[in-house]
Amino acid sequence: MATADVGLTTTKAPFIEQAQQSGQTYIEQPYELYSEENQETWRRLYERILPKWRKFANSRFMHGLEVLHLKPDGIPRLDDINHFLAPLSGFKAKAVSGYVPAYLFFDCLRQRSFPTTITIRDGQTLDYLPEPDIFHDVAGHVPMHTDRVFSDVLVRFGEVARFAAERANGLAGDEKEHVRCLESNIKAMARFFWFTVEFGLIREGDGLRAYGSGLLSSLGELEHSLTSPAVQRYPIQMEWVINQYFEIDHYQPLLFIVDSFDHLFGLVDELEQWLKDGKLDNVSPGEPAVNAEDLKSFMEA
Ligand SMILES: [Fe+2]
Numbered sequence: 001m002a003t004a005d006v007g008l009t010t011t012k013a014p015f016i017e018q019a020q021q022s023g024q025t026y027i028e029q030p031y032e033l034y035s036e037e038n039q040e041t042w043r044r045l046y047e048r049i050l051p052k053w054r055k056f057a058n059s060r061f062m063h064g065l066e067v068l069h070l071k072p073d074g075i076p077r078l079d080d081i082n083h084f085l086a087p088l089s090g091f092k093a094k095a096v097s098g099y100v101p102a103y104l105f106f107d108c109l110r111q112r113s114f115p116t117t118i119t120i121r122d123g124q125t126l127d128y129l130p131e132p133d134i135f136h137d138v139a140g141h142v143p144m145h146t147d148r149v150f151s152d153v154l155v156r157f158g159e160v161a162r163f164a165a166e167r168a169n170g171l172a173g174d175e176k177e178h179v180r181c182l183e184s185n186i187k188a189m190a191r192f193f194w195f196t197v198e199f200g201l202i203r204e205g206d207g208l209r210a211y212g213s214g215l216l217s218s219l220g221e222l223e224h225s226l227t228s229p230a231v232q233r234y235p236i237q238m239e240w241v242i243n244q245y246f247e248i249d250h251y252q253p254l255l256f257i258v259d260s261f262d263h264l265f266g267l268v269d270e271l272e273q274w275l276k277d278g279k280l281d282n283v284s285p286g287e288p289a290v291n292a293e294d295l296k297s298f299m300e301a
Helices: 014-021 036-056 059-067 078-089 102-110 136-145 148-170 176-197 219-229 261-276 292-299
Strands: 090-097 113-117 202-203 207-210 233-234 254-258
Touching: 036 059, 036 136, 036 219, 036 233, 059 136, 078 090, 078 136, 078 148, 078 261, 090 136, 102 113, 102 148, 102 292, 113 136, 113 233, 136 148, 148 261, 148 292, 176 254, 176 292, 207 219, 254 261
Parallel strands: 090 113, 202 254, 233 254
Antiparallel strands: 202 207
């Protein structure tokens, strides 16, 4: 099979497997490797979701699509995106070969880099994501990074993660207890990130809109999140979010609402204060599990 036919399909891309095997996390986007089927998948995803964005996405996202010149025609080149993005917020999309351990991920945000998946989901299963893909990362996340306040939220979040690492590594005494606290801190941060950056809702003018990228990149869940009576939607509360477990394998039954991105920024400040006060050291058990690699990334920070 010619290389071009193999393509860059999620979980089926030899280029990505090779990069992972050789320990390369940060890569270039090998644009010529996208197959015609990959390009067709992007077109179909974009065309189908566009009317839903118009109804359910927040206005900053819609503006972001425009200023980044994101189009349905084909998979975007990260260099082109970055050309438009950098002057707006200093952010850039940085291609990665796959999973980035938690601390490194958050630390990239602090430095205004967004680790970006370059593979695209299988065209046979458009609404199923075994892992993030370029449609989730570039069409779901990156338009939000054009907004100055939202991008500052991500940077601030990266600072909280750095503070968590410094705190854990600077404590004297019982090491086992420090690891337990760090694990609880990471769980709290992951929950906060999930219920805001990935699945957040925002109050806007006449109603609610989505700003979370998990919603913005899902053909089915975007509309469901805002119209289904099965979804509970509540004003965000710190004590609830950090103690609330979540599962990734089905539509979210519970979502939280912010009033504005300034409000969200204030919440990240509050998250840091809670961390300093030790209020994230004993969050409720349950999902998400903190894996060994995530823990290690914080301990080695
Ligand atoms: Fe995401």
